[in-house]
Amino acid sequence: MQHTTRFRILLVTIVIATTFIVFALGPLLTAPAPTAVSTLSADFPVESVEIPSQQGVTVHGWLARGKPGGGVLLLVHSMRSNRMEMLSRARFLKDQGYSVLFIDLQAHGETAGDHITFGLREAENVEASVAFLRKTFPAERMGAIGASLGAAAIVLAQQNLKLDAVILESLHPTLEEAVDNRLKLHFGDQGSILLPLMLWQLSFYLDVSLDALSPITRINNLNSPVLFISGTHDVHTTQPETERLYAAARFPKELWIVPGAQHFNMHSYAGREYEQRVSDFLSYYLRLHDDG
Structure with missing residues (x-):
């Protein structure tokens, strides 16, 4: 009897502790990630820009001007990061003549925001940034590169961005799979038990259907x-998940699975091969006049 009582007490304690942890994870996952952004060195001149977005948010970013007719690119960082993540990409792209805008998404870096919203509100920042670039460079062809959350923000945009080329790095197909993969990463395979509660929390905090946060439901609308x-080796977004996204997208499309690469910063990992593949893709679609 005594052992049974102790077991029940232990079981109840574990349930209470687990419930507390899970309920704490919702606010933690959506909590903003403000950071000061470092000052750049004089060898890479940029203009500080502030772009009005929806919900009263002002998007902070840097604009580096390339050569006229060279094309324009928007660079969008991953979750709990800021525009500095995209600096190495901005450098090599500007060296090739592109004008480059790299921004802090809402609730990241120097852009204000109450919650990280897994692409929902961040997509509004992308829309505002694309509109800013169209006004600033009306004669240029335009593309975008997004990593993880940044990629989701591009795909989840409600407006037709009318981009001439898009590069999506480490993008999850559904929010459910993204959360499940992270639960397994932290708690092992049994972490999936917590998935329904986690998804309910995120839906509650963000006040939105989770389907609205799943890029695979909108990837076919990306007319680029x-x-x-x-x-x-990405355990946050697995290779089969990426292949499903690729299959759901419309043509023209390409897929590059990087051997040995994990979830973050493909440019740092793949180096020159990344630059070559990205350059070839962008020049084909942003500099069509070069072929003639």
């Missing part, structure tokens, strides 16, 4: 040539 990039 698209290059998907993912890693064979």
Whole structure:
């Protein structure tokens, strides 16, 4: 009897502790990630820009001007990061003559926001940034590169961005799979038990259907040539998940699975091969006049 009582007490304690942890994870996952953004060195001149977005948010970013007729690119960072993540990409792209805008998404870096919304509100920042670039560079062809959350923000945009080329790195197909993969990463395979409660929390905090946060439901609406990039060792977004996204997208499309790469910063990992593949893709679609 005594052992049974102790077991019940232990079981109840574990349930209470687990419930507390899970309920704490919802606010933690959606909590903003403000950071000061470092000052850049003089060898890479940029203009600080502030772009009005929806919900009263002002998007902070840097604009580096390339050569006239060279094309324009928007670079969008991953979750709990800021525009500095995209700096190395901005450098090599500007060296090739592109004008580059890299921004802090809402609730990241120097852009204000109450919650991280897994692409919902972040998509509004992308829409505002694309509109800013069209006004600033009306004669240029335009593309975008997004990593993880940044990629989701591009795909989940409600407006037709009318981009001439899009590169999506480490993008999850559904929010359910993204959360499940992270639960397994932290708690092992048994972490999936917590998935329904986690999804309910996120839906509650963000006040939105989770389908609205799943890129695979909108990828076919992305009316742009698209290059998907993912890693064979990515446990946040697996290779089969990326292949499903690729299959759901419309043509023209390309897929590059990077051997050995994990979830973050494909440019840092793949280096020159990344630059070559990205350059080839972008020049084909943003500099069509070069072929003639």
